[in-house]
Structure formats: C-alpha cells, structure tokens
Amino acid sequence: MDITIFGAGALGSICGAYLTRAGRNVTLVEPFKEHRERIRKGALIDGVRGEMIVPLNAVEAKDLSGPLDLVLLTVKTPYTMNALNDIKPYVGPDTLIVTLLNGISEDTIASVFGPERVLGCVVGWGATNAGPGHLTQTSEGKFTLGELDGRITERLKSVKGVLDDIVETLLTDNLYGHRWSKLSINCLIAGCGTLGQTVGEALAPERNKKVFARLVAEVIRTAEACGVNVEKFEGVVDPTIFTATDEESIERSMQILDMMAAVAGNIYPGPLQDIEKGLKTEVDYITGYCVDRALEKRVSVPINAKVREIIKQMETGEVIPSPDNIAILESAAG
Incomplete structure (x- = not known):
C-alpha cells in the first residue's frame, strides 16, 4: 500500500519519518520549497522519543501520479480545502483518505469525496515545527482510528497496521466521542493562548483554572447537546467531569488541570505559534467549531466565544496576548 501524506509540517513529517524508517513507500506533499528540500536531504526529528535524521520523499502536488492508495491528511485546518483540491485529480476507486487534522473535519472531507472514502484518526500526541527541516515531538500519546459510522471494518484494521508503525493505534466504534474529547x-489550549503563556503557566493560578474548567464544561455540554457520548482523552482524562457541579467533581476537575499543566506544561499554544509565524490560526475550526455547534443547539458558551473573538483580534494586532486577558474571560463567564 503506497502512502501519500498531504502536509509535511510537524505531524506529517514525523509520521513520514517513522513510516519511511519502517520500510513503507511514502510520499509527502509539501508546497514550501525550503522545507521540502531540507526534509529531502534529511528531516531532523527530535523531542520526547529521541532524535533521528530521515531523508523523506517530498514533492509538490503537481508531481504526483494517481490513483493514490492511502492518503494521510495532516495540513493545518485552514488549508483543508486547498489540500482536498490537490488530492482530487489523483483519487481512484480505491483511494482512502484518513484525516489526522485538529477539530472535526470528517464531514467536510466526506462532502467532497463521499463518506465511504474517509476515516478519522485522533492524534493523542503533540509536535511543533522548530524550523525548516526540523520537527520536534513535544508529547507522547497514541492514535485513535475510526470509521465515521462506528463499524470495525477490515480496512480499518489494515490502516491500523500502517499507523502502528508510527505510534500505537487504537480502534474505536465512537470516533466522534474521541473527536469531541480532543x-x-x-x-482549552486555545484559551491558554489568549494569555500569551505556555499551558503550564496559564493553568498555574487558581483563578485561571476556575475559568478554564468552565471553558471545558462548555465544550462538553455542546457535545452532549449534539448527541455525542464523549470519551476519555487518551483513555485517562474524562472531560465530562467538568460539567458536574458537586464539590468532589469540581475538586477533581482542578486536579485534572494540574495534571495537564504538569504533563503538557511546556506546550506553547498553537494560536501563538501561528501568529508569530504569520500563519492563519485554527481557531475557527477548533473553538469556532464548538461555538457554531453551540449556537445551533442553543447552548451557552460565552467563554469559548470570547476566546475566539480575542484570538481573531490577536491575528489582526488589535489585541495583545497577555495574562491580563483572563479578566476578559472571567467577565464573559459572568
């Protein structure tokens, strides 16, 4: 099975490196010439799993030949439609597209290619682009792979065999439960981004934790209003506890945030990274997705709505990321 990865950023290049090292036939599609040439010579992969240099077969989309077998979609979410348009000419009757994007993109991709061509993969680990040809894995975790309709199919098992060469891959009959959990x-990380701090710094003050606990609760209530049974993230963190109002659950939610600060404390929120690099943020596809679904279901999500507003203003320079922005989020919460 030939594998084509659309998007050779941190996630795509790390996936490509492990698949290449496992002997898979892998091609990465990357539009930026400098990065493409660097990873061809040898992508430097480092971080929590150690360091390796792996030359990757990186090309432009126009250099592909179809039909494609297995497509892994790893672009930043604002560029999803661009990638889908690049994929279109190379789709054959047996092409399968696996989305590893942040947010919930399966329905968008299915609307272009049909649900029968789409699988969803929730990524439980983090990575960042440290520079052209240099990708860093910032945390460990698994993949969770599922069919849109929840069936455990032979093709799902086949793709699991491929993804296992990257990290341990779990199969699920509740893809959207894992999507909403992630x-x-x-x-939450987007909310931390409004403060201009790492996740650990943003979650340290008790005042902040109370606001961000309510932010998570808004997301879970929206998921439940959409009929989703939210799963534990990575089989450990149960975000549904944030919607409980008893004293024990509130205390437990604070402990979960402390645990996240310890495990992911050094993570620099994606919106901040994107803005510093002059890129579009994913806020409309993450926080914005929640806010839009909440509006449809008449669920109140004032903190998430304010986070989206602040990040959109950060993109234009109207608002500066600052720890003082927690007061704005508090005010929105009422």
Missing part, C-alpha cells in the same frame, strides 16, 4: 483539550 476538541475540549484543544479549546
């Missing part, structure tokens, strides 16, 4: 974490 979305709650991503919305």
